[in-house]
Amino acid sequence: MPHLLQVWPSIIKRLKEAEQVLLLSDYDGTLTPLAARPELAVLGQEARHTLLRLSRQDKYIVGIVSGRSLSDVAAIVDLPQLLYAGNHGLEIAGPDLDFVHPEAKSLGETRGLLLHDLQEDLSLLPGVFVEDKGMTLSVHYRLAADDLAGEIESRFNTAVSPYLKPGGWKTSLGKKVFEVRPDIPWDKGKAIAYLQDAYPRASLTFYFGDDITDEDGFEVVQSGGGIAIFVGQARQPTKALYRVDSPQEVLQTLQLIGQQ
Ligand SMILES: [Mg+2]
16 A cells, blocks of 8 residues: 555645545544543644644635544534534534434434443443443543453443344444444445535545544545545555555645645
8 A cells, every 4th residue: 555645746636636625534543643531632733723724725625524522523623614523424513514413313312321331331440431422432441451351342242232233323443442323324434425515616535544434434535536545554454545654644744735
């Protein structure tokens, strides 16, 4: 998988040809290094200024597509000019957009029960915490000892099993996090397709991401002729055709794009 900068001349050509560009990125592990707790993954000032400068150019529509809740990601990035898709796209907001997936909204009652069960079974384990993200729930264990991982997984599976059914809930895995999400056909890829429909003048889409849930985004972007960039080491499996090494290189790439 080539590094994005190895093919940079062809990227510049495509940037110049596009009337408008949808510039989308995941947040954790992509714009900021992964942190022990979500609230510690703060966006650097340089990255914030770069995103702000890009969003002020008519050519670029800048958005963040995150597994965090919409209110959380919008607050931590703190740039009202940007688009935000939270909870893997179940909620989307921007200067002219306001979307909440209707089926996800209707699962509120069982979500409360599920949250209660997860807290009861998991939150007393050292280094584990259960996060209520409004429409989805996450069990974080980055701070837990490695030899607890099996125990955490088995308790998680036991707690969620009564809720797993079509039209109910489903689980997904991230880096040191288990997630429970509404079992509806919606993901980061669908959210990106929604944004592409909302901005038909944007003929080119970029998407940067580092984790498993970003793969749906990579697929949608590349099937529409866009540019998907995996953030991480080359040996990790991904559908993205290009990669950069780190959040620092994502920032450098965004700065290069801004200079075009
Ligand atoms: Mg990520």
